[in-house]
Amino acid sequence: AANKNILMLPGDGVGPEVVAEVRRVADWLAAERAVGFDIAEGLVGGAAIDAEGAPISEATMQKAMDADAVLLGAVGGPKWDGLPFEQKPERALLRLRKDMELFANLRPAMVFDALVDSSSLKPDLVRGLDIMIVRELTGGVYFGEPRGIETLPDGQRRGVNTQVYTTEEIRRVAAVAFELARKRGNRVCSVEKANVMEAGVLWREEVQRLHDESYPNVELTHMYADNCAMQLVRRPKQFDVIVTDNLFGDMLSDEAAMLTGSLGMLPSASLGAADATGRRRALYEPVHGSAPDIAGQGIANPLATLLSFAMMLRYSFDLDSEARLVEQAVEAVLARGLRTADIVQEGTTTVSTREMGDALLEQL
């Protein structure tokens, strides 16, 4: 098989440190499991602003469009906080999502047995938690027009954004949710505010229609977004797959992530549509941010990025057994009691980013 082209965009803060460990694991896989990777690197976020004058250059965008998969570290930091809206590091994320048409953002929220006590929630409520949130990522209020700030005749200002979804946008992301559910608990909960927003009424109707037409055997329920925000706290294990729009998904996936108590462990995948050859654009990144407060100290947790790479193996390259290998290595090092500073517990050994990488390679 041809080599897989991976573009790595380490970005800012702890991004470069955690991506470096993934690169070592990728090299190991290439050497030991005869999986061929061609790995290129590029600049993104603040790093790209500083070196190239924009949060992502046209050349890097092109590489991302052409790659078989992209691995992103993190973007942003206090250095670039003062920049206006259109020039901030985060614009690179929005540009990548939009231009690559990454409409389905997969955000697993799972609790590793070894880390149950890290949660804010009582252990019984989160032990074994395994939710998959599917967030629509290229539509809704993030990209809707008209948008902007105008000055009114009386001197007041008015800020406008537009929430908008079409049948096709809803169906394609819902299909991803139903497909995933089939391989998991077979249950999808679709979340909107159909009691207040027409865009939510449409969302509910289209998800229901796709279900009835093509996925009648998957259990489908509907829930209002405010209730979902509650239920995630009350009894998170009631959920299997949640599918929701861009803005609700932004909040609910972060809330769900925090329920696990260990952001440093959570991966994500953002997927486009498959073309005729089955190839789909895809970007993988850890849920945690650039963590400027600990950047450069070599203490960041590389596991979320590594698990994002495992998602890449599974969803972009169909290398399920290699993905499992990586995931099992992560569980094994946790079981051995190794912890980076963010997930340290009594009776465990605190290790650096690099030492965690060493332990993983050893394990593999």
Place this chain on the structure above:
Amino acid sequence: AANKNILMLPGDGVGPEVVAEVRRVADWLAAERAVGFDIAEGLVGGAAIDAEGAPISEATMQKAMDADAVLLGAVGGPKWDGLPFEQKPERALLRLRKDMELFANLRPAMVFDALVDSSSLKPDLVRGLDIMIVRELTGGVYFGEPRGIETLPDGQRRGVNTQVYTTEEIRRVAAVAFELARKRGNRVCSVEKANVMEAGVLWREEVQRLHDESYPNVELTHMYADNCAMQLVRRPKQFDVIVTDNLFGDMLSDEAAMLTGSLGMLPSASLGAADATGRRRALYEPVHGSAPDIAGQGIANPLATLLSFAMMLRYSFDLDSEARLVEQAVEAVLARGLRTADIVQEGTTTVSTREMGDALLEQL
């Protein structure tokens, strides 16, 4: 002083049961503390749909506009779930908010010492929790135009809503938050998605400007809504007053409510602007819904509605010592170990709605 005109709208499900207990407390206050109330009742929600053909009749709307304060129970239930968008029981809430111009929704999330263990969160994280969320209630995507569902030439449908805020809408609700903060912990956290939405950029700028002009001694911070959804789970006690828009406020106030583990205890107030005489329209209601599953059984918790009435005494009638009297009675019955079924714990006595009301009157 002239009698206070209160309109009670018991509504659906457990609404009538819990409002009945408040009425008894109001009668007690009138008799014992020489506070004159003229209490009228009206229909709202499903009850109004069934009897009057609309979720709220024009006559009831007029009474609400004229009242010194409105106390609402709850609306909705399975019987009316199938109705189209514009005819649902919830429309009455949106109509009341909009026509009465109740732009500031006060949603305290507090944990009573006796109920710390009801929370999903570990006790240390929530003991003493006392957050005040101020949610903008008459603007944003709830009411923005254009809105609706249209059919496109290719047969697809398109659902649209508009998020919109003006300078004045932002300033008046932020002012409420700053005023409240001054009487509490003196800290306001303003929440939006200024990294993605221009309406959020405007929100942040206007809140900051009002702060600098008029409330420079209140500590003001800004936070993205997704981060706030996380931080509420991670370390809820970091917050004093949170001010945010209608949609974010809907989700965040419900999430915060569920952190306390006892929805049956949480009141709310929705306030309009004060006129030249200092009078402001206001509506008070419990945070919990109509709970159709337990309606009619006489086991619902009347305390959230009673605490909403206490907020009425404080915010509408300036009867701070009467408000405190009611709040202290609530704490006292909890301390005596009395619990309705929703907050029952080991070693406590389960009482009915009416028995809880009896205990409160006895306490008073």
